Structures are given as structure tokens and as C-alpha cells.
Amino acid sequence: MPADRSALGAFLRSRRDRLTPARAGIRAFPGARRVPGLRKDELAVLAGLSPDHYSRLEQGRQHTVTEEVVEALSRALQLDDVERAHLRDLAAPASQRRRAAPEIAQRPEPGMLRLMTALDSLPVLLLGRRSEVLARNGLLCEVLGASLPPGSSFLRWLFLDPGARVRITNWTDFAAASVGALRYESGRRPDDRRLTALIADLRAADDDVARWWDDQRVTFRTSLTKVVDHPAAGPLQFGVESVVGPHDPDQRLVVYTVEPGSPTAAVMPMLASWASAPTT
Secondary structure (H helix, E strand, O other): OOHHHHHHHHHHHHHHHOOOHHHHOOOOOOOOOOOOOOOHHHHHHHHOOOHHHHHHHHOOOOOOOOHHHHHHHHHHOOOOHHHHHHHHHHHOOHHHOOOOOOOOOOOOOHHHHHHHHHOOOOOEEEEOHHHEEEEEOHHHHHHHOOOOOOOOEHHHHHHHOHHHHHHEOOHHHHHHHHHHHHHHHHHHOOOOHHHHHHHHHHHHHOHHHHHHHHOOOOOOOOOEEEEEEEOOOEEEEEEEEEEEOOOOOOOEEEEEEOOOOOHHHHHHHHHHHHOOOOOO
16 A cells, blocks of 8 residues: 555544544444444544545545545534645645655744844744754743754654653643644655654654554644743743744744743743854
């Protein structure tokens, strides 16, 4: 089975398994149930497909998947906007999929760097493809206790550096969302060999990554709360937001926002005075 169609089938099965007949608004079909969620024939009826057509989709034997079928399955499976976009990526014909660009190192967008400078009172990180660090400010390094030089992998630090789990109090929530974002990127860039290798390395090295990857969760630049245990400043709480620039959708500025008047806001000037790492 082609790798892209295998991914499509796995995603459909995972979304079908989580949706019971009651949640789908139908009566369970008669007969023994061997799956936790909808049966194939139940989903086929919900989506307006023949059982054979749906089986071919899930088994990777249906090479052409129309936009109408994608929309019908998205409605039947009650997918959110991110999951719907991911399904569309997986269903795209190989000839129309976005091919990985030649491996030319990404350069930080000048506009993004200017925005980083304007936000220098906050921890800020500029990430590129595969969550590779393109730039970061000194305050970000001080808060996370990591140098994260340009060209390094933020995800390798997050999952493979034991200090990340110590520093980030709610590491599990943040890391699980990062795996979901990694899956979303893999759907958009199925021919990116370095991305495929990164996913394989992380799955092999970390049981948490392997478990989260297998549950097929998909996220996309989700706003999250990150709680950091700083050894000198104490607990810090940030709202992490992502901004995508107009020129390169594969570059995103990650900003650690703080609530005005909060204890975290009060210690930001002190942390900034300690920060010594360069911006790029």
C-alpha cells in the first residue's frame, strides 16, 4: 500500500473508532460489534458512500478521493477544521501534493526579525520547517534554560533533553500538542525526508511520542498555556501564541505572552536583565 494511502486509512480508522453510533446520531446496526466506535458500514451510510467504496478508502485501495467525498467523511466523522484540513492533505493525489523544496537553509524573514525586536520584552522564538530554530531572543533562552541556537531542533530539545521536562511544569500538555502539530506538518509535507526521519527518531527515543503519534491527534498552532519552573524567579505562566508571516507560511513566530499585572509580568524585567544570548 502506498505510504500516503496508508496514512489516510489509519487516520480514518482512528476517527471512526472514537465516534460511537450514539454520538453520530444513529442507531447501532444489528450484529456483533468488534470495534469501539462506528462500524465501516455505519460510517459509509452516514457519509453517503457504498460500504465497498469506504472499505477501499480505509484499506488504501482507492487512489482517487474527490473533494465531495472528503467533505462527506468530514461531516460524518464530525472533524474539526484542523482535522478536516489534514484529511484533505492525506486524500490529495500524489501528483498534486506539495513536494518538499530543495534543502536550502531557511533564512529568517526580515519582517519577522523586526517583529521580534519590537517584542523583545517577551520571550520570542522564530521556527521554520520541522520546528527548526531560525532565531530567538535572549529572554526566551533565560526562561527555558536552553541556548537553542539557530539551526537546532526545538522538538529534539523538547523531547530528548531531560531538562525540558523539568523546566516546563505542564510538559505533557505542551508536548502532546507538539506531536499533533508534527502530524499536521507531515500531512502537508509527505515527501520531506528530514521530517520523516525526525518523526522516526522521536518515536523510537520517547515512548510518549510513540503513544501520541499512534492516537492520530492533529493540532495546528494551538494557543496553549505554558507553566515554567524557573530556578531563580520561581513559577512563570505564559500564554503561547503563534504568528505566521505573509511571505513564508513555513515560518512562525512563537510569542510567550504574559498577563498584565501578573506575578510573571512583574519578574520579566529582572529576567531580561539576566538574558545575555544574542537574538539570532
